[in-house]
Each structure stands twice: as structure tokens, then as C-alpha cells.
Amino acid sequence: MSRVALLATLLVATGLAGCDLLGDSPEKIAAAKEAEGRAIGSACRQADRALEDCFTLNKKADKASVFAGWRDMNDYMRENKMEAVKPQLTPGGARGEAKSEAKDDKDAKEDAHAEAGADGKPRSGGKHADS
Secondary structure, eight states: OHHHHHHHHHHHHHHHHTHHHHOOOHHHHHHHHHHHHHHHHHHHHHTTOOHHHHHHHOTTSOHHHHHHHHHHHHHHHHHTTOOOOOOOSBTTBHHHHHHHHHHHHHHHHHHHHHHBOTTSSBOTTTTSOOO
């Protein structure tokens, strides 16, 4: 009988240990959301974003944790006399800059083409030909 009890205890312990393998517990999910919200808030404050802008840009984040992260970073920056860091990239990242430059080049070529006549030579008198 003691072998059966020992075997049953081992099976129950093994089953309970495997519960974490099936998915995260609600406590782990809540802690991860809290940490993510605080990180978002801290990043927003360091980038000198207003709290309202941060909420607007991160609608799925928990507002209380975003505010807590923003406030913590604000206190830290004041204590250490840190300046805000302005973002260098556009929201589209480096590709956004490349697209912007390509668009500027295309616009310049179209303007030059519009100023030229049908024969490719520049028109006299600006963009509009009188005769």
C-alpha cells in the first residue's frame, strides 16, 4: 500500500509541476503587463513625450503602469539632471527616411521635367510658355 501511495504522490506532484507548461499563470501575465507599461512610460518620458501622447500612442498598455513608469523616469531624470533624448528616427524607422529622400528626388525630377518643353529644352519665362 505504501508503494501505491508513493506512486500516487509522485504522479500528482509531476502533474502539478507541469501546469506551468500549459500556459502562463494570471499572475505572470499581470506582472509582464505591468513591466511593459512601466517600460513604455519610462521611454516616453525620456523621449520628452507628454503623458497624454504616450497614452494615445500605446492604447493597449495599462494606463496606471504607463503613468508609474513615466513618473519614475521623471524623478530619475530630475535627480540626475538628465536632459530628454530626442528621437532620431521617424516612426517608420530608417526606411521612413529613405522613402522621404526618394520622394524628394522624384519631386525634383518631376519639377525639372515640367519646366522643360516637349523637346527637353527649358522654356523661357518660367513654367508657363506664352506661345
